[in-house]
Amino acid sequence: MIDNTNRPPIGRRTLLAGAGALGVAAALPTASAQANPATRRGHAAACPENWPDPEPYGLADTRPDLWPRDDNSFVLPLELRPRDKERGVVWMRDTYVNCFVVGGRPLYVATGTSRVPGLGAAAPWNDGIFVWVSRSLRGPWRLADTTGIRPGAERGKVWSPEFAGENRPGRTVVAPWQQYWHDDAFGKRGNVWAPEVHHVRGRWYIVACMGDHSRKVGSFLLVSEGGVAGPYRLAEGNLDKPFGESFIGGPSFIAPGAYHHIDGSIYAEGHDAWLVLHNDLYAKFRADMEDIVPTTDLPKFQQSPYSPEPYLEGAYVFKHGGKYYLLHAAWNRSSVAPDGSTRYAYDPPGTGRTQYQYDAVVAVADRFEGPYSRRWTAGVGAGHNNFFTDHAGGLWATFFRNPNAGYWSDPSRIANAAVPGVVRLEWTGPEGERLYVRRR
Template sequence: MASSEHGLHLDRRFLLTGVAGSLGAAALPGAAAAQAAPPQRGRYPSNWPAPEPYGLADTRLDLWPREDNSFVLPLELRPRDKEQGRVWMRDTYVNCFTVGGRPLYVATGTTRAPGLTAAGPWNDGIFVWVSRSLRGPWRLVDTTGVRPGAERGKVWSPEFAGENRPGRTVVAPWQEYWHDDRFGKRGQAWAPEVHYFRGRWYIVACMGDHSRKVGSFLLVSEGGVEGPYRLVEGNRDKPFGDLAPGGPDFIEPGAYHHIDGSLYTEGDDAWLVLHNNLYAKFRDDMEDIVPTTNLPTFQQTPYSPEPYLEGAYVFQHGGKYYLLHAAWNRTSVNADGTTRHAYDPPGTGRVQYQYDAIVAVSDRFEGPYSPRWTAGVGAGHNNFFADHHGDLWATFFRNPAFGYWSAPSRVADAAVPGVVRLEWTGPAGNRLYVQRRNRVIR
């Protein structure tokens, strides 16, 4: 596979920097252990032995997005992006759909408003990019026919509340901007995903911690991928699901619902996936989830103790279901003075290091799911997808808030729309990893 689509001939303008290149392999944890190629079995690479005891994090260089297995998407820049020269993005989402007999790639994520250093206490909504190839060119979706005077590519925003009409809600009251003395302007959309299901476009997203109500919602397009989008009936008064425990102290009492909503579809059925352990079936008309006293839970193999997990996402491949989470790999010191890397809850002496992608596999959507493994170092809050050739990829963004990518020497390379190749260990191993080095040719 020598075409640029398959990634062996890479455009170095878009190659990742800082991991294997400028830092050097010796500067990375686990670099020495990673020098040996993973064992291989027949046509497929073997499962990597997981660190013991259960809950330790795997930091081997092979599991990092590197120059040889990943790149940053060359998304079309908005005026706000020109100074930095790229799009600032968290929670990167990319997928490929067949529309009209041709592949159409979509990209979106959490972005920030001009003049802000983060996506809070407010941002200005959801932007979408499209391409016919994973390599691009990536263009902002053409929204000029929907809103001629608005910023191109912006498909939904709290500022569109003026478009509400009787029987058609674009922005619910709980999603609108609001103000307080502590933060000023508040309200933001987080972690959007774009889906093409039964011939219609949907966006599932979350109103973030600074919003009047915090939680997940669904938009449906009345046209193409560019919209116009409206809110489904079930979200006119509140996010999906009931109130949830947790959240920062600045969230108003009674406002916090389950966040990071994701959409999983199979055939003509669709499910809402909520962090970090809940799911719900959508009604046939997709206007709300099926009512139930308590949302069902995935049957997982938790860590002990179980840390806070984010970004739940379900992906099907090879007849199996893969449940993704984002988990902080925290460092601490073992009794013998060595460094411990583990998916521990916060605690004294524990330092956030990398925001990892952890994965488990099951024969059924609801589980039971296997013990989790580290699928990608620093690749947390992502999604898996197949390109139009059937090759597998994951997204990543390099968390700029804490840990490795927040260091002053690296933060300029954080918050990116990145994609990294995946490898499958076959029908016997049934694991997905960031593509390791020296992999066997399929």
């Protein structure tokens, strides 16, 4: 569980005093049982071992042990909005969950990319960012109480292009480049992707990305003027544009100069905080968190790339056991190997290559900036996620099952895609230094 940094779990006495009435102390197994699954299974070793990596570097590990399964994962029972009632579960991409210490008690938050009724995806427009909160990972999960901020508005919606009318001199909620617009090709346009909620030095922040159908595409920061429910305003550094400089990228329908760095995340430690961006970029925030520190070129993580290196998404940094873990989402593509077998690898798109699973690949380092180790497959189909620690010290990752392509896009499985899922992790200890989806 983290506050503004990777703090130790809440003390047992504080937890029982603060959460007894809510029943969260009994909601999950003990920290020792979760952190050391090998011990729980009766193994002599304190931690499970690393698996040998497929060779050559860049091949994907597709073993069923690395999949979120019924025995190691579940879909969060988030409070349903009216749009969710027919489906019976919240439609969500880019699931984000975390646990923070607030007033000495655990507070879990959940958010992700949302879609509007009548659209099959979160494009060409959606209606903003929703946040759910709970005192336990198992729930009950309630939509954040925004009724005192916007009476009569949909509960739990903490930010939306719809809120442009709340702009006032000296206080911008929605910048012009984030507002809805229209064109002949798509009609109404403007969508927000991949939000994350962070608690840095006692203040709530949301980092998110305006998606491909927006006037400008890229990452931005919202600053709460209250609690986790807001009200939120836009950070000063995003009044005119997303973070970083524009470059050529994204689908062909994005106008030249509109594309910036996407999938923003935050990593904070001590008095410092960094913006983590897609693929291999990061930037340090100013002390007031209103903008990133100016630089000619954004610094890059020192990584061990694949050859060739595909496009990576959903970068996230997590610290555990004194090590830094850099997460990426990578498409595992299948193709026919020279011997006729099926080859699974983190290849760029190409002839004969079919998107199979949207995986979580991870590397480890002694320092935030790296150098990072060779990557390994941490979770099959668990890409564009985050790692977090629960109130008892147990390790988890999120997943959503990508409905756009591959395994979960199949008509027989699509009903179980785009969900707010969490899966237990296991740590291979100070010798192995790896985090995996909990294996059988």
